[in-house]
Amino acid sequence: MNELTKQQIERQDFVDNSIFELMQRLNPSNREIEWNIEMIGDVRDVIEEWLVERLHFTDIVAFYPFVAE
Numbered sequence: 001m002n003e004l005t006k007q008q009i010e011r012q013d014f015v016d017n018s019i020f021e022l023m024q025r026l027n028p029s030n031r032e033i034e035w036n037i038e039m040i041g042d043v044r045d046v047i048e049e050w051l052v053e054r055l056h057f058t059d060i061v062a063f064y065p066f067v068a069e
Contacts, residue, residue, distance in 0.1 A: 004067060015063070016044070048060065048063055
């Protein structure tokens with residue numbers, strides 16, 4: 001069974017936390033944004049599309065590591 005390495009998990013955490021922090025900083029209201037991995041995943045998908053598919057800066061596994069099923 002394949003598993004993510006500690007470094008890959010840290011990368012996932014970094015990406016998800018960065019997106020969440022950015023959303024909080026960009027939020028003009030006084031309302032707090034609660035952690036929502038579905039919302040974070042939606043934003044991550046758009047960023048991934050730009051960095052991987054359109055700009056070809058990196059590959060998908062380097063951007064957000066995963067274990068293929």
